[in-house]
Structures are given as C-alpha cells and as structure tokens.
Amino acid sequence: MKILFGSYSAISVLGGGIKVQMTNLAYHLQKFGYEIEIFKPTQDYNLKEFDLFHLFGAHLGTYHFGRAMHSLGMKMVVTPIFFSKRNPIQLYWLTKLAKGLRHFGGIWTEHLFTQELCAMAKIVTPNTEKEALLLTKGLKVNKEKIKILPNGVDEKFYNANPELFIQDYKLRDFILYVGHIGWRRKNLLALIKALARIDRKAVFIGPVLETDYAKILLAEIKKNKNIILIPNLPPNSPLLASAYAACDVFVLPSYYETPGLAALEAGLAGAKIVITKYGGTCEYFADYAEYIEPRSIQSIKNGIIKALNKKKDKTLAEHIKNNFLWEKASQRLVEIYRLLTG
Structure with missing residues (x-):
C-alpha cells in the first residue's frame, strides 16, 4: 500500500512536533509493508499511484492543500492536532456564528478550516479523547469517523546517557525546557519569571525565532544568571537526549500541548515532568507529572518546586515505554488504514 503524507508548507523550515510525528510514522510504517511518501510541493505526482492521503494538521495552513486533495478524489485521513480553550458547547455556538459571518461577510475563522477538513476526511485521528470531544461536540464531526491515534516517542531516549551533556556543559540536575523560543503559545516569559524565584540552574534548548516576543525573552534571560541558552542543538543530536537524561525536571508551561x-x-x-494541564496532557502523563495553570506564574513555580522535591525514578519512563513508542502508534495507524483499504 502506498500512502502520501502532507502538512503545511513551512514544516520543512519550522520543524517541530508535526514533522517529528510524520517522519517517525513514515519510518515505522515501512516495517508493516507500507510505502510512505512525504509530499514535496514542487514535485509532480500521479495521485492514482496512492491508496490514501494523510493530512497532518487541520487549519488555515493546510486547508487549501486538503481541499485540493479531496477535490481530486483522494481518500483522506486527517490528524487535526486541534485545541480550543472553549468548552464544546461554547465552541459549537462560536462555530455556528462563524458560519454566518462567512456566509454574509466572507469572514473565516480557524475553527471553520478544521471543521471543513474533518468533514472531507474519511477518518479523523485526534491524539486524545479530549480532542475527540472538542471535535464531535464542538465542531460536530461525525463520531463514526473518529479513531484515536496516540502520539509517540523514539525508544532511544529510554537509554539516553547523561554523561555526554554533563561533560560538555558541566551541569547536572538542572531544570530544562526544549522547544522554539519566540512563540507566545510556549509561554516562556511566565516560565522565566517563575525561574527567577527558584535558585536552580535552568537550560533552554531550541531555535530562537525572529519575533518581538523572542526579543523580550532574550532580554529577560540575560537578567537571570541561572538560565543557560543553547539555541543551535539539532533535534537528532546525541546531546539533546543526554540533556534530557542529565536534567532533574523538564518544564513545558505552554498555554496548551497536544x-x-x-x-x-x-x-x-x-x-x-512539569507540564500545562491543557490539551489532553493528562492522557499521556497520568499521575506521573505535575500539572500547572500556565497563566499563573505562582502555579508554574509551585509545580517546579514540587517536582524538584520528588525523588527521581523510572516510573514515568516505564509508563511511556509501555504505551507511547512510535512502534505502538504505527500499529494503531495500520489498524486505522485497514478500515479504509481492507
């Protein structure tokens, strides 16, 4: 079976979670006899060669791509990666209002792009039950289309060696953040302010964006001698895995994560792990993480301190290894594809 993967056009330069998900699923699906090709915008395609098209992300950036594939007769699976701070009832009425604005004034909202792409899809694969609820109750996506596809992680991190990072940076048992530096959704300004109240070394790893918010973050980082910024570490660097193993607490204080x-x-x-409580994170980390309210600096601080005071063990690592490796996610995706192809 041959399947075409696609997402928004800037994914090749921005990277991030969707790119990691696509490339890892593509790699592991080959073990089940699937041929996966990731869409390249300038390449010519004979779509009759493909059994399915799988779109990752359902938003403005993927809308025209998905609509084109649907119009050309491709069977489409959509992984929306959708979140809203609204509850399903609020989301339903806001989307209903948005439809009226679109009809009379040509005004679109992000929710409408998600809703229409899900309507075009044969199967919709949210990665949590909470996302599924928002889609079915808020955007009225057909329940019969919904098939949960959990995210995954590479098993190599289970065996990560802390010594490489410790030798290079002379640091251990620090607080760690990994991700883009400059997107407001990541909520790093609040994290920096929380860290100013904690006497512990912290490391930020990730590309620094050319945004006004990034400039504010860099200015604040300079004020805190405990924060070390490492901006140019590739995602596949052994030092990244080593940093995860060398740190004591990892913090992701975003407004939501999926x-x-x-x-x-x-x-x-x-x-x-200290992580935002929004976006279905509890379905992955269960009782093994500290959940914080991202709009409260005090909550972020309290979550970090509580985690620092806990003994480090392998309980969470075993939970993730048993439930969320890419091999398991790929097996689930094979089951989903077979619903369409037999």
Missing part, C-alpha cells in the same frame, strides 16, 4: 513530544522524550529519558 501532548508535547519534547515532554514525552524527556519523560522517557527519566526526567520529572
């Missing part, structure tokens, strides 16, 4: 691949990687490497 569920936060970096946190899964860190947890598999043995780090204690």
Whole structure:
C-alpha cells in the first residue's frame, strides 16, 4: 500500500512536533509493508499511484492543500492536532456564528478550516479523547469517523546517557525546557519569571525565532544568571537526549500541548515532568507529572518546586515505554488504514 503524507508548507523550515510525528510514522510504517511518501510541493505526482492521503494538521495552513486533495478524489485521513480553550458547547455556538459571518461577510475563522477538513476526511485521528470531544461536540464531526491515534516517542531516549551533556556543559540536575523560543503559545516569559524565584540552574534548548516576543525573552534571560541558552542543538543530536537524561525536571508551561513530544522524550529519558494541564496532557502523563495553570506564574513555580522535591525514578519512563513508542502508534495507524483499504 502506498500512502502520501502532507502538512503545511513551512514544516520543512519550522520543524517541530508535526514533522517529528510524520517522519517517525513514515519510518515505522515501512516495517508493516507500507510505502510512505512525504509530499514535496514542487514535485509532480500521479495521485492514482496512492491508496490514501494523510493530512497532518487541520487549519488555515493546510486547508487549501486538503481541499485540493479531496477535490481530486483522494481518500483522506486527517490528524487535526486541534485545541480550543472553549468548552464544546461554547465552541459549537462560536462555530455556528462563524458560519454566518462567512456566509454574509466572507469572514473565516480557524475553527471553520478544521471543521471543513474533518468533514472531507474519511477518518479523523485526534491524539486524545479530549480532542475527540472538542471535535464531535464542538465542531460536530461525525463520531463514526473518529479513531484515536496516540502520539509517540523514539525508544532511544529510554537509554539516553547523561554523561555526554554533563561533560560538555558541566551541569547536572538542572531544570530544562526544549522547544522554539519566540512563540507566545510556549509561554516562556511566565516560565522565566517563575525561574527567577527558584535558585536552580535552568537550560533552554531550541531555535530562537525572529519575533518581538523572542526579543523580550532574550532580554529577560540575560537578567537571570541561572538560565543557560543553547539555541543551535539539532533535534537528532546525541546531546539533546543526554540533556534530557542529565536534567532533574523538564518544564513545558505552554498555554496548551497536544501532548508535547519534547515532554514525552524527556519523560522517557527519566526526567520529572512539569507540564500545562491543557490539551489532553493528562492522557499521556497520568499521575506521573505535575500539572500547572500556565497563566499563573505562582502555579508554574509551585509545580517546579514540587517536582524538584520528588525523588527521581523510572516510573514515568516505564509508563511511556509501555504505551507511547512510535512502534505502538504505527500499529494503531495500520489498524486505522485497514478500515479504509481492507
């Protein structure tokens, strides 16, 4: 079976969780006899060669791509990666209002792009039950289409060696953040302010964006001698896995995560996790993480201190290893594809 993967056009330069998900699923699906090709915008395609099209992300950035594939007759699976701070009832009425604005004034909202792409899909694969509820109750996506597809993580992080990072940076048992530095959704300004109240070294690893918010973050980081910024560490660097293993606590204080691949990687490497309570994170980290309210600096601080005071063990790592490796996610995706292809 041959399947075409696709997502938004900037994924090749921005990277991030969706790219990690696509590339890992593509790799592991080959073990089940599937041929996966990741869409390249300038390449010519004979779509008759493909059995399915799988779209990752359902939003403005993927809407025209998904609509084109649907119009050309491709069977489509959509992994929406959707979150809203609204409850399902509020989301339903806001989307209903948005439809009226679109009809009379040509005004679109992000929710409408998600809703229409899910309507085009044969199967919709949210990665949590909470996302599924938002889709079915809030956006009225057909329940029969919904098949949960959990995110995954590479098993290599389970065996990560802390010594490489410790030797290079002379640090251990620090607080760690990994991700883009400059997106407001990641909520790093609140994290920096919380860290100012905690006497512990912290490391930020990730590309620094050219945004006004990033400039504010860099200025605040300079004020705190305990924060070390490492901006140019590749995602596949052995030092990244080593940093996860060398840290004491990993923090992801975002406004939401679905569920936060970096946190899964860190947890598999043995780090204690402090993470936002929004986006279905509890379905992955269960009772093994500290959940924080991202809009409260005090909550972030309290979560970190509580995690620092806990003994480090492998309980979370074993939970992730048993439930969320890419091999298991790929097996689930094979089951989903077979519903369409037999």
